[in-house]
Amino acid sequence: SQQGEEDPQALSIQEGENATMNCSYKTSINNLQWYRQNSGRGLVHLILIRSNEREKHSGRLRVTLDTSKKSSSLLITASRAADTASYFCATENYGGATNKLIFGTGTLLAVQP
């Protein structure tokens, strides 16, 4: 049961441009997290936004959350070739006995130098 769906599946931009990725989910959440995966490596946590927050910033990253539309976006400003990676959203709900992070299918970002 996939909770998150990222859009677009793939994105190619030039260095210096901004990259925007979107995530839609199906059920209520307590937080939404974004992770990055470089080719052949494990995922690395980027940023977490709680359900009562609408926007959060971390360096060149800006995340928004719209719980009424069940969607989030990740903006990377002034992209660099080193930002080339896959980006995943993951949602968490505290309703069960143990929280589980459910991941989306990811967006593959290619930043051309």
Add this chain to the structure above:
Amino acid sequence: NAGVTQTPKFQVLKTGQSMTLQCAQDMNHEYMSWYRQDPGMGLRLIHYSVGAGITDQGEVPNGYNVSRSTTEDFPLRLLSAAPSQTSVYFCASRRTSRGTDSPLHFGNGTRLTVT
């Protein structure tokens, strides 16, 4: 600080063989989990553990066993490998199991091919 360590990095098995994927963390994390990653499917949760001696099933547990005898280790056992288990497997841990918004820390994965 090594974080989450997975071994082996690569493995080829024949159908019907069994093997154990190892995972160890040195961060004293309460929660550990196994995901598999397949093209176009994202990451799917196989099994997880909220502490030593406690394990539970995730979304896709069939064909896999786990145990958690210590806080540090969480091995994943394939009982009788099938081609459908060809995938990249990730172990991940977090500080606590619920209610604290703690992020997951991932290992670098084991790429498994079953022929």
